[in-house]
Amino acid sequence: MTAPSRLRALWGASHPGPTLVVTALAVALGVAAGLEPWRVVVLAFAVFAGQLSVGISNDAIDAARDRAVGRTDKPIARGDVSVRTAWTAAGLLVLVALVASAALGLVMAAVHALALASAWAYNAGLKNTPVSIAPFLVSFGLFPSLATLSASSPAFASPWATVTGAALGAAVHLTNVLPDLDDDAQTGVRGLPHRLGVRWAVILAVIGILVGALAVLLGPVLLGPALQGAAGVGPVAVAFFAAVAIVAGATLVLALTRRPTRALFRLTMLAALLLAVQLVATAAV
Structure with missing residues (x-):
């Protein structure tokens, strides 16, 4: 080769x-x-x-x-x-x-x-x-600190950013393996999402995303900025929080009322992606 x-x-x-x-x-x-x-x-x-x-x-x-x-x-x-x-x-x-x-x-x-x-x-x-x-x-909880520790005056990210990173990591894990559950079952892989099942894995992921979104919204005000330039609760922060909350809320309703489908997985990943964008956008305004 x-x-x-x-x-x-x-x-x-x-x-x-x-x-x-x-x-x-x-x-x-x-x-x-x-x-x-x-x-x-x-x-x-x-x-x-x-x-x-x-x-x-x-x-x-x-x-x-x-x-x-x-x-x-x-x-x-x-x-x-x-x-x-x-x-x-x-x-x-x-x-x-x-x-x-x-x-x-x-x-x-x-x-x-x-x-x-x-x-x-x-x-x-x-x-x-x-x-x-x-x-x-x-790993995701530490991730925001990789940026702040790379500065000429290094510092760990504030707790709200760490919480948001961890929440994002939880959501990624709980949803990323869902499309492979059948293959994993054949080879004996049984992590937390497999033990929870699709419905409860999605529900837990969505709850984590909402916790992360709240941390991004209120953290800079309650606990101080994690990144240079972070501000309080402004219109951009509220808009991104609303977007995350709407998608996450819709996903939660579907998880509780409908049979789990691949669309549920996609919605959860969309909510997680919006949370990541919310973290960056809120930190930059």
């Missing part, structure tokens, strides 16, 4: 969609935190490399499972790239991510290392336990 073919396979195994979304969110938070352009670039590179490592390691660990259920969309399971090559790439990418983070500060590198270790722990086995949500609470 040629080097370009391996790179294409590794990119396909990296969960490119979530990787790009998380990287874009890091850039947005970096800009909202008032980072100099070079710091935003390094932050984006560090987060991008780290997310690539998480995605590739996940598919390397799950390769045998994916083959068992016929996941032809998975490059490692298809044999487009070897598990050994995938592990080598994932390990190198973690190193790159931490070196880039260290350029922004040792505390930033340490916090990023903790977030990545949490994500890798999920891949390595926590996904199959009742506490499968814990790595998402930790």
Whole structure:
């Protein structure tokens, strides 16, 4: 296999969609935190490399499972790239991510290392336990601090931003696995969403999103700004909160009154995406 073919396979195994979304969110938070352009670039590179490592390691660990259920969309399971090559790439990418983070500060590198270790722990086995949500609470809860710790005067994000990040992580976890429940059942994967079932996983995710939305709306007033330029409750903050609340509320009603469908999953993910935008927009006004 040629080097370009391996790179294409590794990119396909990296969960490119979530990787790009998380990287874009890091850039947005970096800009909202008032980072100099070079710091935003390094932050984006560090987060991008780290997310690539998480995605590739996940598919390397799950390769045998994916083959068992016929996941032809998975490059490692298809044999487009070897598990050994995938592990080598994932390990190198973690190193790159931490070196880039260290350029922004040792505390930033340490916090990023903790977030990545949490994500890798999920891949390595926590996904199959009742506490499968814990790595998402930790990694996403720390995520806003990656931007504030990258500043020339580093500081942890305020509690409201941490709560919002954790709420977003919970929603992502509780809904992200729902389309794969049947495949997971065949291979014995039983994390928290599997144990809850589709309806209750969605309900819990929506409640988490609403908690996060309230934290973004009221946190800057009650607990102080997490990012430079954060303001109190203004029209932009109220508008974004209303958008999140409307979508989340509609999702909750459907979850309680209708049979769970894929549309329910999409609505929950839309609410989670709006929460992420609310976090960035409110921090930037």
